[in-house]
């Protein structure tokens with residue numbers, strides 16, 4: 279009787295432990311989806327408004343100033359690093375993927391080549407880096423038609439856009455994209471206590 283109670287207790291406890299881990303993971307994934315969704319929609323709204331008001335030169339300021347500002351605000355609000363990276367990068371100081379992000383971007387491209395839509399993809403993983411545990415989240419940013427003005431072929435860009443980009447981004451690699459291609463990813467890195 280005693281033994282069977284112990285057995286029963288351990289049978290009941292094990293799923294409990296697993297569930298706690300899964301719950302924490304689901305919670306992180308849901309929060310990460312919300313934070314990257316917020317970043318995506320705020321950026322898109324600001325970009326569209328700037329394109330309408332001042333055209334691409336105005337919109338460059340959104341990408342240069344607003345994007346880092348929104349990322350910083352979301353990072354401070356949540357205590358995470360909330361950011362975006364590129365498959366090819368315009369601003370190497372802010373947009374360069376690390377090794378985990380590079381692997382994730384390559385996985386997204388491989389899944390896309392196998393027929394999966396970028397909109398359906400995300401990557402969630404717990405990793406240990408330098409002895410610290412982190413939850414990491416990555417979600418694809420596909421290139422849309424309205425991005426081509428600044429990320430399409432250089433000879434299709436307006437002269438003023440090209441001029442500003444040459445001036446501000448001497449190491450720019452983030453051009454020559456086609457609509458539907460993977461432009462980069464929203465990324466989150468959150469320390470686990």
Ligand code: HEC
Pocket residue numbers: 325333334335336337338341342345362363364366367368369370372373374419420421422424425426427428429452461462463
């Ligand atoms: C008006 C020009 C313009 C438009 C339109 C534009 N971008 Fe950008 N984009 C930039 C600039 C400038 C940067 C560099 C920002 C910085 O200094 O960090 C950038 C950076 C990025 C980055 C960060 C990685 C990197 O290369 O530095 C991503 C991702 C990105 N853009 C995606 C997009 C997507 C997706 C769209 C369309 C929805 C878009 N952009 C539309 C100008 C533009």
